Amino acid sequence: MMAKIELKNIGKKFKDEEVIKNLNLTIEDGSFTVLVGPSGCGKSTTLRMIAGLDKQTSGDILIGGRSVNHIAPGLRDVAMVFQNYALYPTMTVRENIEFGLKNRKVPKQERDTLIHDISEIVGLTSYLNKKPQMLSGGQRQRVALARAMVKQPKVFILDEPLSNLDAKLRNQMRTELIQLHRRLGTTFVYVTHDQVEAMSMGDVIVVMNQGVIQQAASPAKLYGDPENLFTAQFIGTPAMNILNFSEVQGLHIPAAERIGYLGFRPEHVLMKQDLHREGFTLDGEIVTRESLGAETIYQIKSKAGVFFVKTFLEPMEMNSQIKVTIPYEQLYYFAPDGQRIRGIEAREKSLSFVGGK
Amino acid sequence: MTLWEKLRPYGMVAPAILVFSVFFIYPIFYMIYLSMFDWNFISPTKNFVGLQNFVDLFKDPDFMQVLKNSLVYMLLTVSLTIGISLLFAVWLNRTGVFYGFVQGAIFSPHIISLVSISLLWSWLMDPEYGLLNWAIGLFGFEKLPWLSHPSTSLISLVIVAVWKGIGFNTLVFIAGLQSIPKDIYEAANLDQSRPWKTFARLTFPMLSPTVFFLVIINMISSFQVFETIAIMTQGGPVNSTNTLVYYIYDYGFRFFKIGYASAAGVVLLVIVGLLTLLYFKLLSNRIHYR
């Protein structure tokens, strides 16, 4: 049962508004793919086109190698979990789960076994005869999952399924979903606008902005090797620091005129002077200190701009004037249009001092 | 707290209470009072007759006919209005100039006065020169007597009431339909639910509070039908369209048997009262799917 999803040159317009522009994406069979991006970037629209609830304006969608352009939503072998659950308020939990099976004329015997098994898995057995309105958010979430699972689809589509839950329940459900994915081994396509959720759940993360895929890669690659400014700033908390390259001093680089921005992650900044580390140094003034327990986040104002520093398990830095170092290999360079420029090596500090202050 | 502060709230509601008492409460009690007298509106003396008016009322075969007419009229009007309005609502519940236009068109009878409507339909339903008979003649059907024969007169009035009522009822149904979240339908679509099944299992049950509300208000208003009857049939032919309110009017203001008319009024009051009670009773529990 192959369920590779291919989106080929997909475009979507609502009236004259172009929401998705020439999107190409392959979602591997059995993968847990997460679409992430800011609100309004077209995540839901992409999902809905895969499910068939919205029709693409141009391009082809293939599921398991077969074009589904003209196949009705119910026949695509796709199950969807909606953001607001979309449970049927007129039916009990059991009827909600059973509805799709009945419509597909699954025999009663088989329905009962399926419902029994699935309500065990999601822990709903004692709620089967209640109406969804009587359940808590987390329980409704499980009903929505059960309703999708019971159809044993090739593809699961989940649109921000955890956004209505409180932080603790969200963490718990996140783990459960990951386990569920391992157990079922089906393709999951998951939408969220929370990058932490995306990083912790996905095998592949697709970062979208304004209807365009910015990068599709594993979490580690997104973090360590972003393609462009948008991805670099979207992944990580706090986000990658970006300085305007023209305001940066003390960094001597070949072909510097191609560079528009300099980036580095807050957690890669060294607060303590370490003479053995070669790196880019910045003088600055600590503006705020924020302690999150094990981590401390500093906001530092320098001549080149404001940036953040994150330290882990270190005593709070109390001096207000400070000199920080960023190892050269932790610096990222971006062209003025935001594209990453790879293969640049900064030179020794001593050389860059020639025209310095 | 000064005396003024204590009295102020009462002072504020007093005008409303006064108007309500004079124009609603007092007439009701006065009607109940009058129903126990024999009085002709003019004579200075009213003869107390106890419950005799009610006894006469229920012995009168005409009144029995009136009750039956009212019931039949109510059942037909309510079921047809609700049924057709629901169909219209499901059809019209989408955006687009055309649908907006149709909505407006079927709503327009609601704002036309009943007198104009009655005159218009009297003309449409004229057996000789009416547009309706001409139209059905085109399809090769025989002419219908419409208002002029007991076999078709009541249903003719029902048609007029339904025609006038559909617009408003459709509007209320559309509002109800629009309060149903769209993603429920998308989920049903993914669950391979056929349109009819979606309607029966989801749409209709979710509309049930609306259906119920409309059934009750339509029942109440159809028991109160008067204008169309007064203008189009005067209760005839042979009492076939005589209903409660028209009967009361006949006895009260044409035969000047005020006591007797009041007794019939009390019967109407009881029926409408019971329906209202039923509405509030059932509204507070059960019918809601929540």
Ligand SMILES: Nc1ncnc2c1ncn2[C@@H]1O[C@H](COP(=O)(O)OP(=O)(O)OP(=O)(O)O)[C@@H](O)[C@H]1O
């Ligand atoms: N039915 C519609 N008609 C017109 N425009 C629409 C429609 N649905 C979505 N859009 C537009 O398409 C764009 C993408 O919407 P979409 O719902 O896919 O965003 P999203 O990434 O899911 O955002 P969120 O995280 O807020 O859910 C938005 O600009 C939205 O205004």
Ligand SMILES: [Mg+2]
């Ligand atoms: Mg969305």
